[in-house]
Amino acid sequence: MRASDIVCMDEAFRLAKKSFDEGGLPIGSVLAEGTRILGRGHNRRVQQGDPILHGEMDCLRDAGRRASYRETTLYTTLSPCMMCAGTIVQFKIPRVIVGENRNFGGNEQFLRDHGVEVILLDDTRCRELMRNYIEANPSVWNEDIAEDAPRGGAGGQ
Amino acid sequence: MRASDIVCMDEAFRLAKKSFDEGGLPIGSVLAEGTRILGRGHNRRVQQGDPILHGEMDCLRDAGRRASYRETTLYTTLSPCMMCAGTIVQFKIPRVIVGENRNFGGNEQFLRDHGVEVILLDDTRCRELMRNYIEANPSVWNEDIAEDAPRGGAGGQ
Secondary structure, X not given: OOHHHHHHHHHHHHHHHHHHHOOOOOOXXXXXXXXXXXXXEEOOHHHXXXXXXXXXXXXXXXXXXXXXXXXXXXXXXXXXXXXHHHHHXXXXXXXXXXXXXXOOOOOHHHHHHOOOEEEEOOOHHHXXXXXXXXXXXXXXXXXXXXXXXXXXXXXXX | XXXXXXXXXXXXXXXXXXXXXXXXXXXXXXXXXXXXXXXXEEOOHHHHOOOOOOHHHHHHHXXXXXXXXXXXXXXXXXXXXXXXXXXXXXXXXXXXXXXXXXXXXXXXXXXXXXXXXXXEOOOHHHHHHHHHHHHHOHHHHHHHOOOOOOOXXXXXX
């Protein structure tokens, strides 16, 4: 962990909270090169009706066109789904800081198998905000991870 | 192959040609349920400066929010990159028809390993349109697949 990691994860959490306050899925993300933030995003399924705008995707969209991601770190409050994990590998992002993976997880090993450094924080703020949203909005959450039937809990896949 | 597959791949090619005519990467995509087209898209990196809008992603964005993709087929003129392959797996799209994989490929087995039916057409139209674009715009193509250095050929990864 670097000092800039704390700042960037705080910013990712702020974006998750912003999305929560808008009624959307509370997942925030930041792309940075050292201390320089290149992009910010949060899930926009509810706000824009867009199924591909998970937090990480919205953040990469915000960062715009780049020739290379080799010096970047991606921060996300929730462990990446397979769409976002595939994108991290395709874009060759070498380092990912994950807020928590208790509400959703399972792709950390896929990332590591493709040479990505994954640091898991198990951040209480991220965990509680996400759990509160899932408990109040189980059908939106299941739609976001393409689970056809609502589940009792919030386990990952 | 079904009769509707021909119609939908023709539409995906039309979208790829439209993108080519706009100066963009000529990769088109359609999401359909039988003969009913749910979404259409094409790569928009050049047109919108958006790195996540590969053809397949733009198509899924266009289709909007859905509770399930279990009855859908995704058509794409070019074999999916790892972002798009990860998305197909995450969204549980069961069937993918690929125009060609000579200009880019390599993720077909990943899809099959996750239970996705992949049908490869080796379509001459798709192949030639893509090859023409890559030859004329190698740096844009390398940016689109996050290859830092231009390459002589157009091999997949």
